[in-house]
Amino acid sequence: MFYRLASDAEMEKRRADEFEPGPASPLKPVDRFGFVKQDQNNSLEAKSKPTNEVEREERRIRKWRKMIGVGGSDWKHYVRRKPHVVRRRIRKGIPDCLRGLVWQLISGSRGLLLMNPGVYEQLVIYETSASELDIIRDISRTFPSHVFFQQRHGPGQRSLYNVLKAYSVYDRDVGYVQGMGFLAGLLLLYMSEEDAFWLLVALLKGAVHAPMEGLYQVGLPLVQQYLFQFEQLVKEHLPKLGQHFSEEMINPSIYASQWFITVYSYSFPFPLALRIWDVFLYEGVKIVFQVGLALLTVCQNNLLKLAFEKLIHALRNFPEEALDPEKLLPLAFSIKVTKRLEELKQEYEKQHGISLPQLTSSRFSLAAPSVSFLESANANLIKDSVVEYCCVAFAPTVEEVDVVGPLDHGASVRHSFVGGSVVCDSLVDVPVEQISPNVLKSHILLRSGESCLRQIDWLDDFQDSSCDLEDDLGVTLGPYRICMTWRFLVLWNPLSVMVANNIDANLGDKIFFFSFCFRLQG
Amino acid sequence: MASGIENKVKNAKLVLLGDVGTGKSSIVLRFVKGQFVEFQESTIGAAFFSQTLAVNDETVKFEIWDTAGQERYHSLAPMYYRGAAAAIIVYDVTNAATFTRAKKWVQELQAQGTINTVMALAGNKSDLVEARQVTAEEAQAYAQENGLFFMETSAKTAINVNDVFYEIAKRFLQAQAQQQQNTNGMILTDRAANRTTSSSSCCS
Ligand SMILES: Nc1nc2c(ncn2[C@@H]2O[C@H](COP(=O)(O)OP(=O)(O)OP(=O)(O)O)[C@@H](O)[C@H]2O)c(=O)[nH]1
Numbered sequence: 001m002f003y004r005l006a007s008d009a010e011m012e013k014r015r016a017d018e019f020e021p022g023p024a025s026p027l028k029p030v031d032r033f034g035f036v037k038q039d040q041n042n043s044l045e046a047k048s049k050p051t052n053e054v055e056r057e058e059r060r061i062r063k064w065r066k067m068i069g070v071g072g073s074d075w076k077h078y079v080r081r082k083p084h085v086v087r088r089r090i091r092k093g094i095p096d097c098l099r100g101l102v103w104q105l106i107s108g109s110r111g112l113l114l115m116n117p118g119v120y121e122q123l124v125i126y127e128t129s130a131s132e133l134d135i136i137r138d139i140s141r142t143f144p145s146h147v148f149f150q151q152r153h154g155p156g157q158r159s160l161y162n163v164l165k166a167y168s169v170y171d172r173d174v175g176y177v178q179g180m181g182f183l184a185g186l187l188l189l190y191m192s193e194e195d196a197f198w199l200l201v202a203l204l205k206g207a208v209h210a211p212m213e214g215l216y217q218v219g220l221p222l223v224q225q226y227l228f229q230f231e232q233l234v235k236e237h238l239p240k241l242g243q244h245f246s247e248e249m250i251n252p253s254i255y256a257s258q259w260f261i262t263v264y265s266y267s268f269p270f271p272l273a274l275r276i277w278d279v280f281l282y283e284g285v286k287i288v289f290q291v292g293l294a295l296l297t298v299c300q301n302n303l304l305k306l307a308f309e310k311l312i313h314a315l316r317n318f319p320e321e322a323l324d325p326e327k328l329l330p331l332a333f334s335i336k337v338t339k340r341l342e343e344l345k346q347e348y349e350k351q352h353g354i355s356l357p358q359l360t361s362s363r364f365s366l367a368a369p370s371v372s373f374l375e376s377a378n379a380n381l382i383k384d385s386v387v388e389y390c391c392v393a394f395a396p397t398v399e400e401v402d403v404v405g406p407l408d409h410g411a412s413v414r415h416s417f418v419g420g421s422v423v424c425d426s427l428v429d430v431p432v433e434q435i436s437p438n439v440l441k442s443h444i445l446l447r448s449g450e451s452c453l454r455q456i457d458w459l460d461d462f463q464d465s466s467c468d469l470e471d472d473l474g475v476t477l478g479p480y481r482i483c484m485t486w487r488f489l490v491l492w493n494p495l496s497v498m499v500a501n502n503i504d505a506n507l508g509d510k511i512f513f514f515s516f517c518f519r520l521q522g
Numbered sequence: 523m524a525s526g527i528e529n530k531v532k533n534a535k536l537v538l539l540g541d542v543g544t545g546k547s548s549i550v551l552r553f554v555k556g557q558f559v560e561f562q563e564s565t566i567g568a569a570f571f572s573q574t575l576a577v578n579d580e581t582v583k584f585e586i587w588d589t590a591g592q593e594r595y596h597s598l599a600p601m602y603y604r605g606a607a608a609a610i611i612v613y614d615v616t617n618a619a620t621f622t623r624a625k626k627w628v629q630e631l632q633a634q635g636t637i638n639t640v641m642a643l644a645g646n647k648s649d650l651v652e653a654r655q656v657t658a659e660e661a662q663a664y665a666q667e668n669g670l671f672f673m674e675t676s677a678k679t680a681i682n683v684n685d686v687f688y689e690i691a692k693r694f695l696q697a698q699a700q701q702q703q704n705t706n707g708m709i710l711t712d713r714a715a716n717r718t719t720s721s722s723s724c725c726s
């Protein structure tokens with residue numbers, strides 16, 4: 001199975017098809033998301049919506065369509081102009097019919113797909129993976145109650161297999177890990193398998209937010225870190241409960257590891273999981289912490305009364321009321337964690353002797369080599385258009401970076417170039433003021449001492465960017481380090497193509513990256 | 523259900539270990555709820571259940587940790603088996619590789635040196651007669667050498683599932699009685715054994 005995502009209409013059609021019970025389950029009733037209904041199902045969605053709610057929903061969809069534009073053409077513009085409106089709307093929930101598209105826009109996966117044409121096909125069809133048997137064994141055990149995945153060797157199971165296999169080849173260090181299936185399964189309900197694959201890549205490799213591959217690497221390093229952070233946050237936000245937990249010898253690894261490993265896609269009500277994912281893809285992993293804290297807050301009074309065993313039971317079976325997204329999410333948003341998460345992360349890294357070079361040197365397997373990247377970018381450029389790119393590179397010598405040749409198709413090229421020399425383990429601190437707008441434009445800023453790269457959104461103008469930065473990162477502007485340029489821009493539409501790429505040419509202990517931005521003006 | 527005077531209910535932490543898909547969750551589900559599902563969701567991290575079992579005039583309350591089988595989750599396992607009074611190591615009789623993995627678990631537990639852990643080896647899916655790859659004799663011999671007790675089980679047909687837990691409970695009580703004599707009240711589980719509870723509960 002290998003199909004390409006196209007228009008919204010097609011997506012909707014495809015999704016509509018999925019709602020029809022497949023041959024494997026001719027009579028089972030399913031909910032609006034395609035899960036086979038449990039007998040005692042009497043949840044909210046069983047009731048049909050009143051007309052005014054339907055109208056409201058339609059209005060909302062119209063608003064969203066306007067915001068996105070045809071195939072996502074206006075989205076970037078909108079996000080840049082009104083990031084807070086976008087955030088607010090996403091927090092209210094992305095309309096289900098647009099979810100797949102918007103997820104791809106906000107996760108940076110569209111850019112990856114564009115930059116790597118044919119790669120997915122190659123991974124699925126020609127490569128073999130050591131994990132194939134492991135994946136097959138788990139396929140029928142992933143969302144077994146969803147009609148799309150129920151049919152043996154049906155389209156759902158096949159695409160799930162393909163995505164997981166492709167990823168296990170793409171990142172052989174991670175391979176296949178149980179839990180990834182739930183992520184992939186969730187995505188597959190909203191997009192084609194190739195799109196789902198690139199979204200998985202975007203998440204795990206960190207196209208927009210910090211990479212999450214550590215969730216699945218040997219030793220589950222990121223799970224351990226998140227659990228450490230979460231435990232501290234519980235103690236700080238809910239001191240009584242934190243105290244109770246330690247008396248009862250309950251730590252978050254007992255109840256919260258799945259929350260992080262599958263981002264609530266495992267054993268949480270699907271409507272809630274979707275709403276969390278909307279925010280997760282736009283704002284990053286902090287929502288996972290916020291939702292966890294909100295859940296504990298809602299149930300605190302009850303939890304305080306329970307001893308060990310009942311406590312564990314309660315922590316894994318939250319009451320239905322507590323899981324209502326309309327109540328839980330607003331509470332989650334109100335819990336401020338960004339700053340503490342940063343600090344706790346540093347604390348954790350200090351305790352565990354994790355240093356910057358280690359973390360960074362393993363993360364550059366993402367991009368295709370420059371040549372093929374340029375070729376693929378070329379293929380997408382329209383003849384005789386103006387291409388503007390800026391390239392930022394850090395390399396042993398600036399000269400080594402200058403490998404960019406002219407583009408074909410008669411496209412004219414203007415470029416700005418900023419170069420610098422950076423050795424990985426002694427990154428130069430660059431005060432924000434000294435970074436030229438060009439650099440800032442396309443690049444990641446890394447806060448001094450912070451070991452993980454934080455990306456900022458595409459910034460058009462330096463002045464504005466400083467406030468955005470503060471907002472987006474929730475940190476005050478201090479000395480920033482530019483560590484690498486790594487920006488995957490979304491292909492909005494053929495007339496405004498922006499692509500970025502990074503290249504890993506690991507030159508001994510020196511690391512060499514660069515990034516391009518193409519803006520095609522039609 | 524055995525009434526169990528308060529002080530006779532003994533808590534025992536039990537952990538299930540074994541390769542992916544050998545049927546750990548299915549065994550627990552069978553024991554705790556008497557159910558079996560054809561497509562059991564894979565376990566992420568671990569799941570917790572509890573169930574009481576009456577043995578003569580005593581009651582054992584199992585706190586059961588059902589772990590994820592995949593090697594990558596190995597780093598979480600020690601948290602679950604640490605301080606466990608009992609362990610069931612599960613392999614799939616239709617898959618020889620899972621038996622090899624079971625032996626590794628045995629070694630690991632032995633190396634950890636929790637002498638008081640009652641260990642059981644369960645060859646699950648015994649209902650799949652035609653696909654068998656590991657003989658009962660082979661497993662029995664291995665179990666004997668290593669001081670485990672061995673049973674072939676089927677979560678699907680329920681054969682021997684309750685028996686494994688019953689046998690564990692018996693041995694656990696024996697071991698505890700012995701301990702009591704030796705050290706006068708040392709606690710075997712990692713937590714105080716005097717928690718009060720009655721019904722079974724589970725979660726996954
Ligand atoms: N025929 C047969 N199938 C079984 C038996 N026990 C489990 N299964 C099936 O084997 C598959 C895996 O069972 P699980 O109980 O999920 O295995 P697990 O050991 O918990 O696996 P992980 O959680 O992934 O480590 C499921 O599809 C079960 O239906 C059995 O006794 N007989």
Ligand SMILES: [Mg+2]
Nearest residue numbers: 546547564565
């Ligand atoms: Mg399991």
